[in-house]
Amino acid sequence: MDPTTLFSYERHVDSRALHGRTLLVTLGAYSDAGDAQQLVDDHLLNTLSSRVVGRLDMDQVYDYAGRRPEVTLQLDHFADYDKPEILLHEVTALDGETFFLLTGPEPSFQWERVASALRIVVEQLGIERTLLLQGFPAPVPHTRELPVTRFAGDPDSISVRRTMPGTFRLRAPFTALLTMRLAEGGHEVVGLTVHVPQYLHEMSYPDAAIALLGAITEEQGPEVPSGTLEAQAQPVREAVTAQIDAQPQLQEMVADLESRFDRMITSGAGAEVPTADAIAAEVEQYLATFEPGDEKGEAGAETGEPGTPQPEEAPQSEETPQSEKDGEDREGPAASGGGSAASPSEGPSPSEG
Numbered sequence: 001m002d003p004t005t006l007f008s009y010e011r012h013v014d015s016r017a018l019h020g021r022t023l024l025v026t027l028g029a030y031s032d033a034g035d036a037q038q039l040v041d042d043h044l045l046n047t048l049s050s051r052v053v054g055r056l057d058m059d060q061v062y063d064y065a066g067r068r069p070e071v072t073l074q075l076d077h078f079a080d081y082d083k084p085e086i087l088l089h090e091v092t093a094l095d096g097e098t099f100f101l102l103t104g105p106e107p108s109f110q111w112e113r114v115a116s117a118l119r120i121v122v123e124q125l126g127i128e129r130t131l132l133l134q135g136f137p138a139p140v141p142h143t144r145e146l147p148v149t150r151f152a153g154d155p156d157s158i159s160v161r162r163t164m165p166g167t168f169r170l171r172a173p174f175t176a177l178l179t180m181r182l183a184e185g186g187h188e189v190v191g192l193t194v195h196v197p198q199y200l201h202e203m204s205y206p207d208a209a210i211a212l213l214g215a216i217t218e219e220q221g222p223e224v225p226s227g228t229l230e231a232q233a234q235p236v237r238e239a240v241t242a243q244i245d246a247q248p249q250l251q252e253m254v255a256d257l258e259s260r261f262d263r264m265i266t267s268g269a270g271a272e273v274p275t276a277d278a279i280a281a282e283v284e285q286y287l288a289t290f291e292p293g294d295e296k297g298e299a300g301a302e303t304g305e306p307g308t309p310q311p312e313e314a315p316q317s318e319e320t321p322q323s324e325k326d327g328e329d330r331e332g333p334a335a336s337g338g339g340s341a342a343s344p345s346e347g348p349s350p351s352e353g
Contacts, residue, residue, distance in 0.1 A: 029173035034196035034205030036135030054088040063108035138195035153183020206233035
């Protein structure tokens with residue numbers, strides 16, 4: 001198969017005139033904990049000047065039957081088909097800096113070809129640094145600053161040293177392969193994972209997006225004000241606090257998480273904290289609950305309304321599966337023209353389920 005057919009620039013776009021130092025990637029993976037990726041996308045595309053400049057051919061890389069898009073049946077006809085799209089946006093920051101944002105669901109097929117296509121795009125646009133953004137449910141309290149851990153193709157390219165403890169094996173998301181392939185091509189790529197309180201990860205949690213924006217700046221990315229996100233975050237914080245204050249069981253759970261978190265931060269004083277192996281095992285058990293095709297926050301799909309925070313459940317005892325290989329060896333593509341622009345969707349609003 002010809003790999004040059006995967007990515008195309010919009011008809012009105014002269015790709016030779018495009019240039020930016022940074023590429024932000026919010027492609028789906030296991031889940032979009034706290035709607036972190038969706039909130040970042042909506043914030044960037046709704047508060048800054050942007051335009052769609054390119055896209056991937058979804059008919060080649062997306063499993064429509066496995067992840068069915070939504071459509072509305074209005075009495076006697078269908079309408080509002082939510083077309084899955086992986087789009088490349090050109091975004092202009094307030095200081096005039098141009099950067100790029102790649103949005104959409106995780107590709108289902110041809111991972112090697114997609115990674116090759118994106119590597120070519122990175123080279124065509126003169127991208128110096130690619131930052132992958134994602135959220136992950138974790139045993140952290142909402143009352144503390146959310147940690148953002150890093151991974152990279154070359155660990156020396158990480159500006160702020162804050163990584164996951166220990167080593168563990170998991171089912172690979174596409175972004176893991178993309179990280180490796182970009183690094184093999186000599187490109188700087190850093191992943192940013194915000195740890196979202198696991199009792200809040202199914203609701204829209206603006207603090208998760210705010211933490212990612214701060215990490216983008218720390219990792220030499222564009223400076224993006226978080227003003228509108230701050231405005232969204234305050235009522236969510238108040239609602240969460242009210243719900244937890246009304247339930248002693250939740251108060252006890254949060255207090256325990258606070259104690260564990262604080263001990264971990266001050267572990268240099270000899271406090272008893274979870275070992276790296278214990279933390280890795282907890283992450284593995286969480287990832288093992290995802291079956292292929294499970295994904296929260298796919299393009300065009302509703303991500304669900306927030307509900308009442310629930311106490312932590314005991315981790316499942318099933319064995320951690322080995323990571324699955326994509327298995328397709330493909331060639332690298334070159335970009336071509338075609339397609340039409342799409343508008344960003346409205347961001348999720350906090351509400352009580």
